[in-house]
Every structure is written in C-alpha cells, then in structure tokens.
Amino acid sequence: MGNYNTVTEYIKSLYGTQDFIPLHVPKFRGKEKDYLAQCIDTTFVSSVGKFVDQFEEQMAQISKTKKAVAVVNCTAGIQVALRLAGVKPGDEVLTQALTFVATANAIIYNQAHPVFLDVDLDTMGLSPKAVAAFLEENGELRADGCYNKKTGRKISACLPMHTFGFPVHLEELISVCNTWHIPIVEDAAESLGSTYKGKPTGSFGALGVFSFNGNKIVTSGGGGAIVSNAVALAERGKYLTTTAKQPHPYEYFHDELGYNFRMPNVNAALACAQLEQLDAFLAEKRSIAQAYADFFKTQGIKFRTELPDTKANYWLMCVELENKQEREAFLKYTNSENVMTRPIWQLMFRLPMYKDFQRDSQKNAIFLEERIVNIPSSVK
Ligand SMILES: *Cc1c(COP(=O)(O)O)cnc(C)c1O
Secondary structure, three states: OOOOHHHHHHHHHHHOOOOOEOOOOOOOOOOHHHHHHHHHHHOOOOOOOHHHHHHHHHHHHHOOOOEEEEEOOHHHHHHHHHHHHOOOOOOEEEEEOOOOHHHHHHHHOOOOEEEEEOEOOOOOOEOHHHHHHHHHHHEEEEOOEEEEOOOOOEEEEEEOEOHHHOOOOHHHHHHHHHHOOOOEEEEOOOOOOOEEOOEEOOOOOOEEEEEOOOOOOOOOOOOEEEEEOOHHHHHHHHHHHEOOEOOOOOOOOEOOOOOEOOOOHHHHHHHHHHHOOHHHHHHHHHHHHHHHHHHHHHHOOEEOOOOOOEEOOOOOEEEEOOOHHHHHHHHHHHHHOOEOOEEOOOOHHHOHHHOOOOEOOOHHHHHHHOOEEEEOOOOO
16 A cells, blocks of 8 residues: 655655644634625625625626526525526436535425436546437437426426536537437536636526635635526526515515525625735646646555646545555545645435435546546645
C-alpha cells in the first residue's frame, strides 16, 4: 500500500500550516461586515430587503439567465424547481445515485420517485448514455410526455448534478432529454462558476439551482438560488416560495399552497459580498488545482482535472485511488495527520430510504464510490 507521508507533507506546505487542515472553509475578505451592518442599521434583517433584490440580480448575471430567485437553501430550491418543471406526485425523476442526499430528497418532497441511473467515469455526473439506454428500454412517448413502460408512471424531469463542480456532458444529455420530451433541472449546488462550452452550468436546463451553504464556493450562511431563462417559470418560483400571496396593499390572500422558502436579507447581504469575490476565488482555486495536479503527477496518483470544453470551479478537489484498499489507507493516514479528507458519497440506493427504487447497473458509480477522495480545497 502507498505511503502517503509525502502527500500530507505537501498539503501542509501548500497551506503553510502544521495545524488541522479542513476540507473547505469560507473566506470573508470583502464587504461582508459592511453589508451585514447595513441590515442591522436599517432593521431589514428578514424576508425582504435590498440585498435580496441585489442578490437575485447578481445571480441572474453570473449564471447568464434571465431571472434568479433567492431561496432559503438549495434543497428547497430543487424541490420547487422540480415542481415548476412539472413534476407531480406519483411521477418519476431520472437522477444519479452518486450524489449528496439532498438531490434525491428533493424528489421525494414532491412525492415523486427517483430512478437512479449511472454516471460517466470522466464527469462523475449523470451519464447521457445511461439515460439513453434506460429510456430505450423503458421509455414510451405519449402525447403528454414520456412514460416508464415498467411502472406506468410519467417521467417528468431529469435531475443531473455537476459533481464537485465538474459539468456533466450537457450537450449529449440535452439531446437525449429533448428526444424523450423530458425537462432538465440542473442540481448546480456545487458548480457556481463552472462552465460548459463557455456557458455557466445552471443555465442549460429549464431551471438550475445553486447552493450558498457554508461549505460551498461562496456562502450566504445558508441559502440557494433558482435560475431560469423562462421568466414566467422563475416568477412563479418567486410566488410559490414567498407563500403564494397575491399582491395587495394590505390584504392577505394566498390563492394556492405556497412555501416560506425565502432567503432572509441578512443571508443575502453575506451572499452579495461573497459573490463580488467569486472571480478571485475561482482564480485562486485554479492555481491550487494546478499545484495539486503537478504534485500528484510525481506521486503516481490521479488528480481529477476539468475536461476539454469545460471549466470546473474546483469547489472540492479530488484524487482517484487505485482501489478501495488504497482509498481506506489514504483516508486513514491523511486524517490521522490532521489533513482532512473524505470519501465521495455512498450511493443513494445504499441508504435505507432509497434502497427499493429502480436503478441500472451503476457500474461507473460503484467504481468511483470505491476510489474518489476529496482533499483540502479552500482558498488560502
Ligand atoms: C450542498 C448540496 C445541496 C444542498 O444545498 P443546501 O443549500 O445545503 O440545501 C444539494 N445538492 C448537492 C449536490 C449539494 O452538494
């Protein structure tokens, strides 16, 4: 088994410390305190305020979409985005088993059924080939959309996730989903700042959703954003996430069941200050990724880099070990040396609540599950 002392020594020298090195921590070196003080001084700390509006404008601009909606977190954002895309109770949603649990949970919150399909080895995200193969075997196009012949249920959305900020093969996925009349909702929680053929992730699907949780590339403390080029859909998203209230100078009239999924102004203030630094964070992460790539080459360890035609945001960087035993040895040694590393997620169907849903072979997902490990990725 490999000796990983040179790895921990390198990471300690890269971060210039012998202390504990976390996987990812936020950096506040912009106008965070100024904007937060403005919230307190004006008393606008809660569900409305100028930072919420400013955040939505910034996010539409950054994601190159027509409209963004600030929400309380990305999980709630995906839940609503799926509903906006047309997912109804009893429907099915195609997604990957190699993801953070929130992706699958957001499907269940709509009382829909996830179908777990394989990922590509190169992107670690939902495989257009796996989706095509599944639909060729199970799909049936009817006047109102695509149905699963095995279950009789409507397949009303496809929910790819851009793992660690590496974009999935979007062009191929869009082509397959168009053929089968299935709208795409992008779980872009991890990929703010990533692009595919020059366009931001999150802007390709009917809707895209970003996370601003404390461990993401920029943070609002907690928060999310739904983005879309379909203005009417996004406006309906704003309405549903703000209790479905009809505009009126003083009456409370809610004409359907909405949600309180608003992002508070204090969180938006933090997000606005952080988004101003996004380009600087992206540049620093690229230089850390380059340093890692050069170093791991000398160690015979595969460091994951972006694919041609894409730019990754290098949110969480990762290495691919030889096999599960090496993965265990790497995790054990690095963590014992105060260098935080974590394995990629356990596949969704290993979790008790997701064990019985339809899935394909998961060949690539299992390969990656046994080998991928995240390493410290914070900006310095
Ligand atoms: C972080 C994350 C989420 C959830 O984000 P929250 O804002 O914490 O709800 C969803 N999906 C993926 C893939 C994530 O990494």
